[in-house]
Amino acid sequence: MVLVLGGLWIGQNVNLLPVDASANASVYDELFRVLFSIGAILFLGILGVLVFSLIQFRRRSGQLGDGLAIEGNLPLEIFWTAVPAFVVLFVGLYSFDIYDRMGGMAPLSHSAHDHHSMVAGEEVWGGIGSSSSQSGSETGLLPVPIEVTAMQFAFLFHYPKEDIMAGELHVPAGRPVSLKMEAKDVIHAFWVPEFRIKQDVIPGQPTVLNFTPTKPGRYPIVCAELCGPYHGGMRSTVVVEDPEDFDTWLTNNTKAPVSEA
Amino acid sequence: MTIAIPPSDNQHAERLQPTGWLRYFSFSVDHKVIGLQYLVCGFIFYLIGGLLAGAIRIELTSPISDFMPRDVYNQVLTLHGTIMIFLWIVPVVNGAFGNYLIPFYVGARDMAFPRLNAVAFWMIPPAGLMLISSYFITGAAQSGWTAYPPLSITTPAAGQIIWILSVLFLGGSSIFGGINFIATILKMRRPGLKLMQLPMYCWAMLGTSILVVLSTPVLAGTLILLSFDIVAHTGFFNPSMGGNAVVYQHLFWFYSHPAVYIMVLPAFGLVSEILPVHCRKPLFGYVTMVYSIMAIVVLGLVVWAHHMFTSGTPPWMRLFFTIATSFIAVPTGIKFFNWLATLWGGRITLNSAVLFSCGFILNFVFGGITGVALAQVPFDIHVHDTYFVVAHFHYIVYGGSVFVIFASIYHWYPKFTGRMLNEDLGRLHFLLTFVGFNLCFAPQHWLGLYGMPRRVAEYDPQFAFVNQLSSVGALLMAISTLPFLFNVVQSAFKGRIAGDNPWNALTPEWLTSSPPPVENWTGEAPLVTEPYGYGVPADQLDLAATSGRDLWTNGQ
Known part of the structure; x- marks a missing residue:
C-alpha cells in the first residue's frame, strides 16, 4: 500500500520532461505520469523483494542444509499472470485513448x-x-x-x-x-x-x-x-x-x- | 531425485582429434571445444566492441565533434552495434553455452551434427575479421547496424557491401547452430528422458533456435536485395528508382526484433540453471516457465513494427503492435516472478554468479518497464530514436544478456577448467560493472526525454554534464573487465582445484569430471529426471541433519 501511494506520489511529482509547448504535449505528459507511476510501483516492489530475499535468505555460516522445496504455487502463478495482463491491457487501452486525443487514429x-x-x-x-x-x-x-x-x-x-x-x-x-x-x-x-x-x-x-x-x-x-x-x-x-x-x-x-x- | 550412474567402462576410442591446447585452434568436432571457441572468440570481439564504445563515449564528453571525424564516428557506431550483437552476444549466449551445455543436458555425447557445428563456428572469425578490416581497407559501413536505405545506398558502397557479406556469414552460422540445437534437443535425448524433465536452458534454446530458423533467412534475403540495390542499382528499396524504403524496415525488423529474444531467451535459460543451484531450491514454476518461453517465441514474431511507429504506419497496425508488444510483458513477468520465488526461502550463497544473476534481474526489470512504455505509440513518438531508446536496449542486452554471460562464466568456469575463480575478484568485478553500467545508462533516459537524438556526434551543450557522467560510467565498465581478465587467466593456472561438482549441482554436466572427457562421460550417460531436485520439503526437515541454528532461522 505504501508502495502504491509512493509510486503515485513519484508519478505526480516526476519532472523529467521539457516544457510542454503544444496542444498534445500536456496530453502526452498525462500518459507519462501514469506510465511512470505504474513503472515505479513495479520496480520498487521487485527491488524490495529482491533485496529482502538476498538479505533474509542468504546462507549464514554454519548452515549446510538446502532451502525449502517449493516447486510452484498455482494460485500465486495465476495471480502474477493475471495482474500484469490486466495492467498492460489497461495501459494499452489508455495509451490508445491518449493517442486518439492526439489525433493519431484518424484514417x-x-x-x-x-x-x-x-x-x-x-x-x-x-x-x-x-x-x-x-x-x-x-x-x-x-x-x-x-x-x-x-x-x-x-x-x-x-x-x-x-x-x-x-x-x-x-x-x-x-x-x-x-x-x-x-x-x-x-x-x-x-x-x-x-x-x-x-x-x-x-x-x-x-x-x-x-x-x-x-x-x-x-x-x-x-x-x-x-x-x-x-x-x-x-x-x-x-x-x-x-x-x-x-x-x-x-x-x-x-x-x-x-x-x- | 533419480540419478542412475552405470558402472564405467574404460574402452577409449582412438583419438582422431588433436588434444591439448592445439584443439582450441583446430576444426574440432567436440561440442565442448566448440563451445569454448565460441566463448573466447566472442569475448575478444567484446573487447573490440568495448573499445569502440569507449571511442563513442570519449567523443560525447564534449558537445562538439572533436575526437574523430564525423564519418568515422558513424563507422564506429555501426561497427560497435554490429560487433556487439552478431559477434558477441548472439554467438556467446547461443553458440558458447548452447554447445557446451545442451549435449550434457539431453544426455548425448555430442551435438546432432558435429561437423556442421564446427563449420558454424569457423564462419565467425573470418566474418568478424572481414567486418573489422573493412575499416582499415575501404572504410566501414556508416549507416548504423540497421542499415536503413536510402542512407545505406548512398554511403560508400564498399564498406556497406562488406558489412552485408559478414552479416550474411554470421546469420548463416546462426542458422546452422539453430538447426543443430533443434535436432539435438528433440532427437538426441537419452532414452527415458522426457521433454518436461529437461533443464530450462534446453527449452530456452529450443525456443531461440525456432526464432533463429524462422527469422534469420528473412534478414539474409533482405540484405541480398539491399546489396543488389547498391551494386546493381536495382530499385527494391530506393525511392528514387520507385522502390519503398519502409518495406526494408519491415523486413529488417522481422528479423531484428526476434534477434532481441535470440539474445535474451538463452540468458533467461542460463539464469534458470544458476539460481536453483546456489539457492538450494527447486526452480519455481517449471511448467509455467516452459509455456512463457513458448509464448515469448510466438509473440516475439509479431511485434516488429513497434520499431516503426514514426515511419508512417497505418493506425490499425500501430494498435495491433502496441497491444502485442505490451503482452510480451506478461510471459516475461511470469519468468521474473518465478525467479524471485526461487530466491524466496532459499539458502542463497552470495557468490559472483548469484550477484550477477540478481543484477540481471534488476536491470532487466527496469529495461522491461521502459520497454512496455516504449510500446505505447504516443510515448514512443516522443522518444523514438533518442537516447531513451539507447538506454532501454542497453538495459536489455547489456544489463540483461551480458550480466548473465558473466554470471554463467562464474558458474561454469570450474567445469570448463577444473579450477575455481577467485570470488573476491569476482565480487569486485560485479560491483564495478553494476555501478558503472547504471551510471553509464540510467542518465541516458533523461537525455532522450529532454531531446537528445541517438547516433549523433554533436549535441546541444545543455546535455554536456549528463553525457560526461555517462562517460564516467563507461570508464568504470571498462575498468571492471580488468579484475575479470586477471581472474580468468590467473585462476586457469593457480585457481583452487574445483573437483567434479563444486556447487553440489544435480544437472548432468556436473556428474562427470572437470573438465569433462571427450565424450562427456566415461560410462553411460546419467539419467537425470529431476534437474532441480534441491531442497527439503517443509514437513520433512530432517532434525538430525540440520543444525540448531538452521531450525532457528526457519522459525521452528
Whole structure:
C-alpha cells in the first residue's frame, strides 16, 4: 500500500520532461505520469523483494542444509499472470485513448481529403496529429499550411501562400499548423521535443504532420534519424510567436514582386 | 531425485582429434571445444566492441565533434552495434553455452551434427575479421547496424557491401547452430528422458533456435536485395528508382526484433540453471516457465513494427503492435516472478554468479518497464530514436544478456577448467560493472526525454554534464573487465582445484569430471529426471541433519 501511494506520489511529482509547448504535449505528459507511476510501483516492489530475499535468505555460516522445496504455487502463478495482463491491457487501452486525443487514429485518407493544399491523388502518410479534425475544426481555424523539405543536412520551410523560404520555422501560438513534409535524399525525422511529436520524413512518401503550438518561445527542431555524417548538426529552431508577431513576421518577409528566385 | 550412474567402462576410442591446447585452434568436432571457441572468440570481439564504445563515449564528453571525424564516428557506431550483437552476444549466449551445455543436458555425447557445428563456428572469425578490416581497407559501413536505405545506398558502397557479406556469414552460422540445437534437443535425448524433465536452458534454446530458423533467412534475403540495390542499382528499396524504403524496415525488423529474444531467451535459460543451484531450491514454476518461453517465441514474431511507429504506419497496425508488444510483458513477468520465488526461502550463497544473476534481474526489470512504455505509440513518438531508446536496449542486452554471460562464466568456469575463480575478484568485478553500467545508462533516459537524438556526434551543450557522467560510467565498465581478465587467466593456472561438482549441482554436466572427457562421460550417460531436485520439503526437515541454528532461522 505504501508502495502504491509512493509510486503515485513519484508519478505526480516526476519532472523529467521539457516544457510542454503544444496542444498534445500536456496530453502526452498525462500518459507519462501514469506510465511512470505504474513503472515505479513495479520496480520498487521487485527491488524490495529482491533485496529482502538476498538479505533474509542468504546462507549464514554454519548452515549446510538446502532451502525449502517449493516447486510452484498455482494460485500465486495465476495471480502474477493475471495482474500484469490486466495492467498492460489497461495501459494499452489508455495509451490508445491518449493517442486518439492526439489525433493519431484518424484514417490516413481522411487527412488527405481534408487538406486543401494537397495535390489530388497523391498518397499521403500521416503521423500523430495527422487528422485535421483534431486541430482544425475544434478551434474553427484553418491550419497554417507550411511545406517542409528535409535534406542532408537541413530543414527548409516554405510558406506557400506568401512564398517565403525560411531556415527557421515560425508558427503562431494557438493556431493549428499543418506541415507537409518531404525528404529529398535519405530518411530524416522531424522532432520537436517540446511538442512531443516526431515524424519520419521518408523520400517518396509525402507526409502530413499537424500540431497546435501553445506557448510562445524558441524550441529546437532535431533530426532524429541517422542521415549521414552531419546528422548531429542537423538542427533548426521553431519560433512560436503570438499571432500578431507572426503576421508581422510574415509581412516583413514576404518577398517583393521582383526578387531573386 | 533419480540419478542412475552405470558402472564405467574404460574402452577409449582412438583419438582422431588433436588434444591439448592445439584443439582450441583446430576444426574440432567436440561440442565442448566448440563451445569454448565460441566463448573466447566472442569475448575478444567484446573487447573490440568495448573499445569502440569507449571511442563513442570519449567523443560525447564534449558537445562538439572533436575526437574523430564525423564519418568515422558513424563507422564506429555501426561497427560497435554490429560487433556487439552478431559477434558477441548472439554467438556467446547461443553458440558458447548452447554447445557446451545442451549435449550434457539431453544426455548425448555430442551435438546432432558435429561437423556442421564446427563449420558454424569457423564462419565467425573470418566474418568478424572481414567486418573489422573493412575499416582499415575501404572504410566501414556508416549507416548504423540497421542499415536503413536510402542512407545505406548512398554511403560508400564498399564498406556497406562488406558489412552485408559478414552479416550474411554470421546469420548463416546462426542458422546452422539453430538447426543443430533443434535436432539435438528433440532427437538426441537419452532414452527415458522426457521433454518436461529437461533443464530450462534446453527449452530456452529450443525456443531461440525456432526464432533463429524462422527469422534469420528473412534478414539474409533482405540484405541480398539491399546489396543488389547498391551494386546493381536495382530499385527494391530506393525511392528514387520507385522502390519503398519502409518495406526494408519491415523486413529488417522481422528479423531484428526476434534477434532481441535470440539474445535474451538463452540468458533467461542460463539464469534458470544458476539460481536453483546456489539457492538450494527447486526452480519455481517449471511448467509455467516452459509455456512463457513458448509464448515469448510466438509473440516475439509479431511485434516488429513497434520499431516503426514514426515511419508512417497505418493506425490499425500501430494498435495491433502496441497491444502485442505490451503482452510480451506478461510471459516475461511470469519468468521474473518465478525467479524471485526461487530466491524466496532459499539458502542463497552470495557468490559472483548469484550477484550477477540478481543484477540481471534488476536491470532487466527496469529495461522491461521502459520497454512496455516504449510500446505505447504516443510515448514512443516522443522518444523514438533518442537516447531513451539507447538506454532501454542497453538495459536489455547489456544489463540483461551480458550480466548473465558473466554470471554463467562464474558458474561454469570450474567445469570448463577444473579450477575455481577467485570470488573476491569476482565480487569486485560485479560491483564495478553494476555501478558503472547504471551510471553509464540510467542518465541516458533523461537525455532522450529532454531531446537528445541517438547516433549523433554533436549535441546541444545543455546535455554536456549528463553525457560526461555517462562517460564516467563507461570508464568504470571498462575498468571492471580488468579484475575479470586477471581472474580468468590467473585462476586457469593457480585457481583452487574445483573437483567434479563444486556447487553440489544435480544437472548432468556436473556428474562427470572437470573438465569433462571427450565424450562427456566415461560410462553411460546419467539419467537425470529431476534437474532441480534441491531442497527439503517443509514437513520433512530432517532434525538430525540440520543444525540448531538452521531450525532457528526457519522459525521452528
